Amino acid sequence: DVKVTQSSRYLVKRTGEKVFLECVQDMDHENMFWYRQDPGLGLRLIYFSYDVKMKEKGDIPEGYSVSREKKERFSLILESASTNQTSMYLCASSLEGTLNTEAFFGQGTRLTVV
Amino acid sequence: AQKITQTQPGMFVQEKEAVTLDCTYDTSDPSYGLFWYKQPSSGEMIFLIYQGSYDQQNATEGRYSLNFQKARKSANLVISASQLGDSAMYFCAMSPGGYNKLIFGAGTRLAVHP
Numbered sequence: 001d002v003k004v005t006q007s008s009r010y011l012v013k014r015t016g017e018k019v020f021l022e023c024v025q026d027m028d029h030e031n032m033f034w035y036r037q038d039p040g041l042g043l044r045l046i047y048f049s050y051d052v053k054m055k056e057k058g059d060i061p062e063g064y065s066v067s068r069e070k071k072e073r074f075s076l077i078l079e080s081a082s083t084n085q086t087s088m089y090l091c092a093s094s095l096e097g098t099l100n101t102e103a104f105f106g107q108g109t110r111l112t113v114v
Numbered sequence: 115a116q117k118i119t120q121t122q123p124g125m126f127v128q129e130k131e132a133v134t135l136d137c138t139y140d141t142s143d144p145s146y147g148l149f150w151y152k153q154p155s156s157g158e159m160i161f162l163i164y165q166g167s168y169d170q171q172n173a174t175e176g177r178y179s180l181n182f183q184k185a186r187k188s189a190n191l192v193i194s195a196s197q198l199g200d201s202a203m204y205f206c207a208m209s210p211g212g213y214n215k216l217i218f219g220a221g222t223r224l225a226v227h228p
Contacts, residue, residue: 031214040123042205043218058215090159094214100147100166101214105159 003027006091006106013113019078021109023091030096032074033103034058034066037088046089049074050096081113116141116210120219127196128227134181135191135222137206146210148189150180153203153221162204165189193224201226 007022025032031050035043035058045058047066055066063085067075074093078085088110092103117140127133139148150162165173165180173180181190193200203223207216 033215035218040220042118042120042220043207043216045215045217048215088157092159092216096214100164101209102149102161102164103159103214103216104161108157 004091004093004104004106006089006109008109009107011109011111013078013081013111015082015113017078017081017113019081019111019113021076021078021089021091021111023074023076023093023106024072025074025091025093025104026072027093027095027104028071029093029104030071031094031103032068033092033094034064034074034076035090035092036060037090037108043090046076081111083113085111086113087111116143116208116217118206118208118217118219120206120222122222123220124223124225126225126227127193129198130195132192132194133196133224135193135204135206135224137189137191137219139187139189139206139208141208141210143211146208148180148182149207149209149216150178150189150191151205151207152200153205155202159205163191196226198226198228200224 004025033048034046049068065077091106094103095101146167148165152160179192206219
């Protein structure tokens with residue numbers, strides 16, 4: 001059974017903290033993504049990576065960074081958490097190369113910044 | 115600009131009836147893929163159906179079909195014989211080519227009434 005696993009389901013952090021959201025996939029996928037989901041806005045792409053140590057900015061990268069040191073792991077970093085980063089964060093992975101490749105999602109991390 | 119528009123924030127349907135969820139897209143890429151995902155209240159994203167821009171026939175997967183009208187840039191999801199378990203958030207997404215990144219719409223919340 002294919003799997004994308006996010007390290008936490010729920011997280012509460014204080015303003016100004018450095019926050020790490022971890023994502024691991026076991027499907028040997030080249031592509032990995034971080035999305036943010038907010039009501040009425042759908043899913044918005046923060047960053048994606050198509051190879052180890054490679055990363056590309058998505059639509060809303062401000063306030064975030066990412067790290068991909070190993071193929072199976074993609075981390076999202078909030079350098080200094082702010083209340084407007086309270087949201088649901090979804091990690092996904094997919095094979096590279098063809099348009100019809102579906103993305104597989106993790107269960108999501110609901111982050112609250114207080 | 116590459117964009118997905120879902121104009122129906124919420125829909126309801128009677129059990130066993132069919133329902134159409136609207137999706138329009140905008141892209142200048144000649145090659146693209148269109149996806150529908152379901153997100154139940156538990157939060158996981160479930161892939162439903164895929165349509166490629168060059169596919170001649172509308173995609174079907176069980177009770178799901180995608181009404182693809184390329185000239186109108188629309189990719190509506192049709193669910194036949196609705197079931198109570200179909201109550202969920204539904205997202206339309208597009209992969210406009212390159213690295214399979216998905217652009218999502220805002221979603222439509224579907225409620226199936228007995």
